[in-house]
Structures are given as C-alpha cells and as structure tokens.
Amino acid sequence: MTQEEAFQRIELPEGTDIQEVRRKFAAMHGDYRMRIDNAPTPRLRQMFEQQLEQIKEAYSLLNGSEGVNDTIDLPRTKRVLYEDAARENQSAKVKPDNSSQYSLLDAYDYFGLSPEDDKVTFNRLTKKKLEDLETSLQSQFLAPAKKLFEEELVKATKLNALLVTDRQAKEALAQNIAEKREQERLTREKAEKERLAKEKAAQERMAREKAELQRQARKRAEHERIEKAEAEKAHLAQQKAEKQRDKAANNPCKNAVDAHSANKMKGKFIWIISLVVIVLGVLAFAYFKPKLEEPSTLVVMQQGSLYGYKKDGHIVIEPQFESAAAFNEGQAKVSVHDSVFYIDETGKLTHLIKVNVSAAETESQKLAEKDRTAWEIAAASGSKPAYESYLKLYPEGHYVAEAKIKIAALDKQGSPTKQSKTTEKHSRTKVNMMQYNKDLSWAKKMVAVDGCEGCRANPVCKSQVIERLKRALKNNPNGREAKSLLQCLTQ
Numbered sequence: 001m002t003q004e005e006a007f008q009r010i011e012l013p014e015g016t017d018i019q020e021v022r023r024k025f026a027a028m029h030g031d032y033r034m035r036i037d038n039a040p041t042p043r044l045r046q047m048f049e050q051q052l053e054q055i056k057e058a059y060s061l062l063n064g065s066e067g068v069n070d071t072i073d074l075p076r077t078k079r080v081l082y083e084d085a086a087r088e089n090q091s092a093k094v095k096p097d098n099s100s101q102y103s104l105l106d107a108y109d110y111f112g113l114s115p116e117d118d119k120v121t122f123n124r125l126t127k128k129k130l131e132d133l134e135t136s137l138q139s140q141f142l143a144p145a146k147k148l149f150e151e152e153l154v155k156a157t158k159l160n161a162l163l164v165t166d167r168q169a170k171e172a173l174a175q176n177i178a179e180k181r182e183q184e185r186l187t188r189e190k191a192e193k194e195r196l197a198k199e200k201a202a203q204e205r206m207a208r209e210k211a212e213l214q215r216q217a218r219k220r221a222e223h224e225r226i227e228k229a230e231a232e233k234a235h236l237a238q239q240k241a242e243k244q245r246d247k248a249a250n251n252p253c254k255n256a257v258d259a260h261s262a263n264k265m266k267g268k269f270i271w272i273i274s275l276v277v278i279v280l281g282v283l284a285f286a287y288f289k290p291k292l293e294e295p296s297t298l299v300v301m302q303q304g305s306l307y308g309y310k311k312d313g314h315i316v317i318e319p320q321f322e323s324a325a326a327f328n329e330g331q332a333k334v335s336v337h338d339s340v341f342y343i344d345e346t347g348k349l350t351h352l353i354k355v356n357v358s359a360a361e362t363e364s365q366k367l368a369e370k371d372r373t374a375w376e377i378a379a380a381s382g383s384k385p386a387y388e389s390y391l392k393l394y395p396e397g398h399y400v401a402e403a404k405i406k407i408a409a410l411d412k413q414g415s416p417t418k419q420s421k422t423t424e425k426h427s428r429t430k431v432n433m434m435q436y437n438k439d440l441s442w443a444k445k446m447v448a449v450d451g452c453e454g455c456r457a458n459p460v461c462k463s464q465v466i467e468r469l470k471r472a473l474k475n476n477p478n479g480r481e482a483k484s485l486l487q488c489l490t491q
Contacts, residue, residue, distance in 0.1 A: 006058035018063065025059040104166055107159040122167065126160050298332070298345055300324050307334070309347075317347040320449070336445055341460075348450050349461050368398065375399040384410045432475035439472035440482050452488040462489055 007014045010024050032052040039045030108114060111125050133156055137149040298309040298316055308319035309332070321334040331342045331350060342350045371394050378386040387403040387410075394400070443465045447455045455461040469486045473479055 001057060001061060003061060006061045009054055009058035010062070021059065021062050025055065025063075028055055102155075102159055102162060104162065107163045107166075110156070110159050111163070113163070119167070122163070126163065130156055130160065298327050300326060309345075316345070317343070336449070339442070339446065343449075348454060349458050370394075371397040371399065375403070378403065379406075382406075436472045436476035436479055436482070439468045439475070440479065440485075443468045443472070443482070443485060447485065447489075452485070456489050465489060 001009075004014055007016065010021060010028065012021060012024055016024075029052070032048055032055065035048045036045055036052065039048055104115075111129050113122060113125055117125075130153070133149060133153045137146060137153060140146040140149055298311050301308050301310045301315070301319065303319035305322070306319035307321045307324035308315060309317040309324070309327075321336055323335045325333040327345065330344060333340065333342055335341075344350055374390050374393055375397070378390040384407055387407050390397070390403050391400060391407075397403075446461060446465050446468075449455070450458065450461070455465060466486065466489055469482050469489075472482045473486070476482070
C-alpha cells in the first residue's frame with residue numbers, strides 16, 4: 001500500500017498533518033468498533049473487521065509504526081475488552097513461569113544488594129528500583145516499550161518477592177536461634193539458682209547440726225562438772241563425819257563440855273533477842289501513844305484571836321470564828337461578829353441563832369451605848385427638834401448639857417436657814433450610809449462563811465441575809481454591792 005492509498009483509506013487529503021491523521025484514525029477506529037459490535041450478521045461483522053484492518057494498516061504506514069499496535073490507547077467497547085481479556089488469559093496459560101529460573105544471587109545483583117546489607121538498606125534499594133520502573137512505565141506511550149517495562153516490572157517484583165522470602169526465612173531462623181539461646185540461658189540460670197539454693201540449705205543444715213553438737217557437748221561437760229563437784233562435796237562431808245565420829249569416840253568428856261557450851265550460847269542468844277524485842281516495843285509505844293490518845297473527832301484550835309477546828313493534827317476548818325464550842329452530835333456553836341450559828345463538821349452553816357450579844361453587858365453599858373447613839377444621831381441632824389427629842393428620851397443622859405447648849409444657840413439664831421436644812425439633810429444621808437455599810441458588812445461576812453451558793457442553799461442564812469440587804473437598800477437605794485449580793489441570793 002502506497003502513501004496515497006493510505007490517505008485515501010483514512011479519508012484525508014495527501015499531506016495532512018500527522019496529528020490530524022491520528023485524530024481521524026481514532027474517530028474511524030471507534031466508529032468501526034461500534035459497527036463490529038452491532039453487526040446483525042457474521043458476514044457483515046467480518047466485512048467491518050477487514051475494513052478496520054485496512055484502516056490500521058494505512059495509519060501504521062502514515063505514522064511510521066509498522067508492526068506496532070497503535071490501537072492500545074484507543075477507547076474500547078465492552079466486547080473488545082472481553083476479547084482482549086480472553087486472549088491474555090490464553091497466553092498466560094500457555095506462557096511458562098520463569099520465576100524458577102532466577103536465583104538469590106541474580107536477585108541481589110539485580111537490586112545492587114548483598115546478603116550482608118541490613119533491612120533498612122534492603123527496603124530502600126528495592127523500593128527505589130520498583131518506583132523507578134513504575135515511573136518509567138507510566139512515561140511510555142508506545143505499546144512495545146510499555147510491554148517491555150511491564151515485563152521488567154514483573155521480573156523485579158518476582159525477584160523482590162524472592163529476596164523478601166529469603167530475608168524472612170533468615171529472620172525467622174535468627175529469631176529461633178535467639179529464642180533457643182535465651183531458653184538455654186534461662187535454663188542455665190535456673191539450674192544455677194537451684195544449685196546455689198541446695199548448697200545454701202546444706203550449709204545451713206550443717207551449721208545447725210554443728211551448733212547442736214556443740215550445745216550437747218557443753219551440756220554434757222556441765223553435767224559432768226556438777227556431778228564431780230557433788231561427788232567431791234559428798235566425799236568431804238563423809239570424811240568430816242568420820243573424823244568427828246573418831247574424835248568423839250576418843251574423847252567423850254570433851255563432847256559433853258562442847259554440848260554444854262553450845263546450849264549456853266543458845267540461851268544467851270535467845271536472851272539478847274528478847275531484850276531487843278522489848279526495847280522496840282517500848283519505842284513503838286512511845287511513838288504511837290500520842291496518836292492513840294488524840295481524839296478522832298474535831299477539836300477546837302486557836303490561831304491568834306480566831307478559832308477553828310482540827311482533826312488528827314490537820315486543820316479541817318480554817319480559823320475564822322470569834323468564839324467556838326466543841327462538836328456535839330455533829331454540830332458546833334460558833335459566833336462571828338454579832339451573830340451566833342451552828343456549823344457541821346465540814347464548816348457549813350446549819351442554822352442561825354439570833355442572839356443579842358449586848359445582853360451579856362451591864363445595864364449601864366447598854367444605856368450608855370443607846371445614849372451615845374441617840375446623841376450621834378441628834379448631833380448629825382443639828383436641828384432643834386433632834387436635840388429636843390434626845391432630851392425627851394434621855395433626860396439624864398450624858399450629853400444633856402451639850403444638847404441644851406445647842407438648843408440655846410439655835411434659839412438665838414432664830415428659824416433655821418436654808419443652809420441649816422441642807423446640813424440636816426446631809427447629816428441624815430450620812431446616818432443612812434452608816435447604817436447601810438453596817439448592814440452590808442454583816443451580810444458579806446455571813447455569805448463569806450459558805451459562799452453565795454452555800455448561803456442560798458441554806459434557808460436560814462438566805463432569809464436573814466436577804467432581810468439585812470433589803471434594810472440596807474432602804475437606807476441607800478443605789479447601793480450596787482447590796483444589789484449584786486441580793487441578786488446572787490435570789491437568782
């Protein structure tokens with residue numbers, strides 16, 4: 001076929017550009033493939049196939065690629081794909097497997113490796129070789145070149161698989177050897193530990209046996225020593241007894257004298273012991289007699305001007321009373337200031353006796369005291385009615401003359417001035433404060449005996465102290481001490 005006929009087959013004018021020829025060929029190839037696939041009869045299909053072969057021949061001539069399949073990159077129909085796959089399968093069945101013809105040395109030489117290379121180098125070089133082949137295959141446009149690179153890639157893959165299998169086998173063998181060596185090492189260590197444990201146990205057993213033998217030897221030696229000492233002692237005692245018997249047999253008079261001397265010494269010893277016992281008894285009696293004679297009940301004791309109670313030489317109730325009587329049936333009569341009351345053996349007030357201590361005084365002393373008190377009140381008042389009241393009460397009193405002088409002086413002055421009224425009021429306040437202080441002092445002393453709680457628990461003490469405090473507050477309603485003490489007793 002000439003070039004002119006080739007252009008006619010492709011339906012292009014002579015001298016058309018090669019790119020246009022390729023596009024035209026691709027279009028005609030696809031058209032004829034569709035015709036072949038859709039041919040209604042085998043004869044018509046055969047005719048379309050002959051025409052397609054003529055178009056391929058013309059294109060090969062114009063493209064300068066005779067003997068090369070230029071339709072490999074063209075679109076294919078489903079039927080064509082099935083036919084190509086069938087042909088490839090048929091060729092694969094017929095084509096022999098050439099992988100067995102490669103050796104490990106060929107594989108190492110192909111990838112530029114050696115059996116001594118490590119795993120990293122192996123992976124790097126094989127991967128690089130395969131990637132280079134893949135890149136070269138992708139860059140080829142011609143079918144023959146692509147086929148060659150595909151075959152080369154298949155060869156490289158098989159050689160790589162051969163190397164991988166060999167390396168895995170070597171690694172498995174090395175791992176088995178390492179595991180076997182590790183197992184042997186562990187076995188040796190275990191055997192060594194067992195041997196050392198047995199040796200240690202044997203040494204400990206020997207040490208215990210040796211210690212036991214030494215202990216038994218010491219025990220036997222000690223037993224023999226004791227037996228020997230006892231035997232010697234018995235022998236000496238026997239010799240001494242024999243000597244005494246021989247001596248007694250030879251001198252009976254001397255034995256009698258010795259017996260008499262022994263009895264005499266025994267009597268002296270008994271006499272000395274008896275004398276010592278008597279002396280000790282006398283000393284003990286002299287020492288314990290005061291304590292035996294001392295009463296076991298509370299007795300009155302004096303410390304300065306105050307009285308208290310003691311028992312067995314120890315103070316039980318502190319000295320705080322102006323007078324104190326002995327205990328009778330668990331109670332004792334005592335006095336503090338103007339009050340007389342009974343206390344128990346713990347010093348607590350049991351009941352109060354209101355006694356006029358001044359009754360023991362003479363009648364003249366009582367009158368003098370009353371006379372003096374009335375005069376102090378009148379003098380503190382400083383008023384004429386106060387002096388006149390004093391004269392009416394005590395017409396023969398000690399201060400009658402002074403009262404009359406005061407009245408005369410007040411008469412000369414006339415009616416009392418405002419200043420005299422103020423003086424009278426001040427004097428009356430002073431008298432009230434004196435009485436307040438007196439009552440408060442008495443109440444405080446009574447409470448001091450057992451404390452506020454003790455007095456509050458005693459009805460007698462509580463009632464009398466509250467009465468005195470109320471009287472004190474009448475004289476001084478603002479007395480804080482009296483209020484505080486009264487609150488303590490009434491809460």
